[in-house]
Amino acid sequence: xxxxxxxxxxxxxxxxxxxxxxxxxxxxxxxxxxxxxxxxxxxxxxxxxxxxxxxxxxxxxxxxxxxxxxxxxxxxxxxxxxxxxxxxxxxxxxxxxxxxxxxxxxxxxxxxxxxxxxxxxxxxxxxxxxxxxxxxxxxxxxxxxxxxxxxxxxxxxxxxxxxxxxxxxxxxxxxxxxxxxxxxxxxxxxxxxxxxxxxxxxxxxxxxxxxxxxxxxxxxxxxxxxxxxxxxxxxxxxxxxxxxxxxxxxxxxxxxxxxxxxxxxxxxxxxxxxxxxxxxxxxxxxxxxxxxxxxxxxxxxxxxxx
Amino acid sequence: xxxxxxxxxxxxxxxxxxxxxxxxxxxxxxxxxxxxxxxxxxxxxxxxxxxxxxxxxxxxxxxxxxxxxxxxxxxxxxxxxxxxxxxxxxxxxxxxxxxxxxxxxxxxxxxxxxxxxxxxxxxxxxxxxxxxxxxxxxxxxxxxxxxxxxxxxxxxxxxxxxxxxxxxxxxxxxxxxxxxxxxxxxxxxxxxxxxxxxxxxxxxxxxxxxxxxxxxxxxxxxxxxxxxxxxxxxxxxxxxxxxxxxxxxxxxxxxxxxxxxxxxxxxxx
Numbered sequence: 001x002x003x004x005x006x007x008x009x010x011x012x013x014x015x016x017x018x019x020x021x022x023x024x025x026x027x028x029x030x031x032x033x034x035x036x037x038x039x040x041x042x043x044x045x046x047x048x049x050x051x052x053x054x055x056x057x058x059x060x061x062x063x064x065x066x067x068x069x070x071x072x073x074x075x076x077x078x079x080x081x082x083x084x085x086x087x088x089x090x091x092x093x094x095x096x097x098x099x100x101x102x103x104x105x106x107x108x109x110x111x112x113x114x115x116x117x118x119x120x121x122x123x124x125x126x127x128x129x130x131x132x133x134x135x136x137x138x139x140x141x142x143x144x145x146x147x148x149x150x151x152x153x154x155x156x157x158x159x160x161x162x163x164x165x166x167x168x169x170x171x172x173x174x175x176x177x178x179x180x181x182x183x184x185x186x187x188x189x190x191x192x193x194x195x196x197x198x199x200x201x202x203x204x205x206x207x208x209x210x211x212x213x214x215x216x217x218x219x220x221x222x223x224x225x226x227x228x229x230x231x232x233x234x235x236x237x238x239x240x241x242x243x244x245x246x247x248x249x250x251x252x253x254x255x256x257x258x259x260x261x262x263x264x265x266x267x268x269x270x271x272x273x274x275x276x277x278x279x280x281x282x283x284x285x286x287x288x289x290x291x292x293x294x295x296x297x298x299x300x301x302x303x304x305x306x
Numbered sequence: 307x308x309x310x311x312x313x314x315x316x317x318x319x320x321x322x323x324x325x326x327x328x329x330x331x332x333x334x335x336x337x338x339x340x341x342x343x344x345x346x347x348x349x350x351x352x353x354x355x356x357x358x359x360x361x362x363x364x365x366x367x368x369x370x371x372x373x374x375x376x377x378x379x380x381x382x383x384x385x386x387x388x389x390x391x392x393x394x395x396x397x398x399x400x401x402x403x404x405x406x407x408x409x410x411x412x413x414x415x416x417x418x419x420x421x422x423x424x425x426x427x428x429x430x431x432x433x434x435x436x437x438x439x440x441x442x443x444x445x446x447x448x449x450x451x452x453x454x455x456x457x458x459x460x461x462x463x464x465x466x467x468x469x470x471x472x473x474x475x476x477x478x479x480x481x482x483x484x485x486x487x488x489x490x491x492x493x494x495x496x497x498x499x500x501x502x503x504x505x506x507x508x509x510x511x512x513x514x515x516x517x518x519x520x521x522x523x524x525x526x527x528x529x530x531x532x533x534x535x536x537x538x539x540x541x542x543x544x545x546x547x548x549x550x551x552x553x554x555x556x557x558x559x560x561x562x563x564x565x566x567x568x569x570x571x572x573x574x575x
Contacts, residue, residue, distance in 0.1 A: 049401045057465035062458025064443045067473040
């Protein structure tokens with residue numbers, strides 16, 4: 001088990017960005033878009049077989065040519081005298097038992113990622129994911145930021161369109177970041193390495209949707225590019241966001257028209273359309289459960305039909 | 307790491323081949339082939355794999371009214387050139403499981419070649435001959451097995467556990483082949499004696515086992531006779547099998563109907 005490096009670039013004071021699949025693929029789409037736009041070069045990978053099952057076998061002419069696993073790759077790029085490292089994982093290790101990464105394998109992979117970070121003089125790690133909130137899909141998502149050190153709180157406060165847990169009503173500065181995004185923050189803290197998780201908001205009624213949520217990714221990218229003091233072309237993400245928004249509108253309309261969901265659920269969702277995110281109180285578990293019971297079922301139905 | 311193997315004996319081998327079969331298989335092919343080999347060779351289990359970590363041990367599954375429990379055993383016999391393994395596919399930590407099997411095979415048994423056995427569901431009629439599709443992990447081994455009537459497989463998609471094992475063997479430099487016998491889709495849920503015989507014929511030739519096929523031939527005749535009676539009683543079954551015999555394809559609904567009728571017929575006995 002280990003890390004395979006194809007080359008060892010000389011990096012100084014580097015910043016690492018990590019992305020994995022998760023709700024709405026907000027984090028991975030943000031980080032991978034940044035990596036792609038900057039043209040970062042691949043320089044290594046985590047050998048996947050101890051963490052993931054193979055996805056595909058290639059057999060040609062009676063010979064086993066390849067067994068393909070989810071990839072976990074490292075990339076680097078120098079931008080305006082800043083050395084950047086990207087880690088893109090195609091899957092989170094779940095050990096087959098849970099939806100999100102947890103347990104020994106998740107801890108091992110978090111440590112391997114940070115081994116590479118430290119080997120290449122990384123001083124700051126950013127992870128990215130989704131914040132499930134009471135936002136409407138037509139509203140601009142905010143970015144929730146969680147640093148792993150009190151020293152970073154003031155810096156995070158300067159980020160635009162970003163909020164800390166203490167600024168969210170009802171949260172009492174508390175919460176949980178599931179999966180590797182959270183775990184990496186913790187393991188980095190244990191190693192004395194600065195890390196911040198930036199999470200783009202996604203409407204709670206879309207958390208199980210089969211679509212990505214590019215609006216959330218865009219909000220995350222706006223924060224990250226400000227931090228790096230660069231500007232990048234986000235037009236592809238805008239187009240995708242527009243297309244997803246239209247699909248969501250169409251899907252909800254069809255549910256309302258066919259009365260597939262109760263009118264009270266429809267009213268709850270529609271109420272959000274005209275409310276600023278900052279005005280919204282926290283979602284009670286009961287409210288969320290009521291809505292999700294219906295919507296999740298419909299998404300599952302759509303998946304099995306598709 | 308805790309040792310997952312529990313040895314009950316320490317047999318000696320001489321450059322053996324390892325034959326691997328799994329309990330769950332289309333047409334019950336690999337468990338039946340392994341049972342047949344073990345019976346002929348009077349093989350005994352010499353090692354088992356502890357299930358902890360690889361299987362859900364929150365209870366037991368019930369199949370055919372009987373409680374089941376995962377069993378993964380290696381068998382040996384007087385034939386020092388053969389090691390046999392039969393097991394249940396692990397639910398968790400598949401890489402570790404397969405790597406441990408390869409490790410034991412390589413270091414404790416010093417195997418020379420690996421053979422995995424499996425059934426592959428095919429849109430053929432039961433009256434057709436069964437092809438054996440082969441996947442090798444070394445080109446040299448592929449050349450050595452020319453002359454056994456194997457056909458080269460082409461496939462790109464989700465891997466079966468046999469392909470995964472073949473890959474772990476390849477990484478260790480162990481020559482391996484997966485033998486996939488075609489199973490008519492409507493016999494996949496039951497037993498396909500013709501496919502079982504087809505695989506055994508190859509193993510018989512390769513390892514000079516001198517197998518007696520009398521009982522198996524009887525089972526094939528009996529199965530074919532029963533399907534012939536079902537065809538007489540059910541026009542749709544006759545029509546669908548006739549189409550397959552004429553190499554015409556069936557729609558998904560027709561395939562499901564044929565499978566259901568044949569499976570229910572054999573379940574009734």
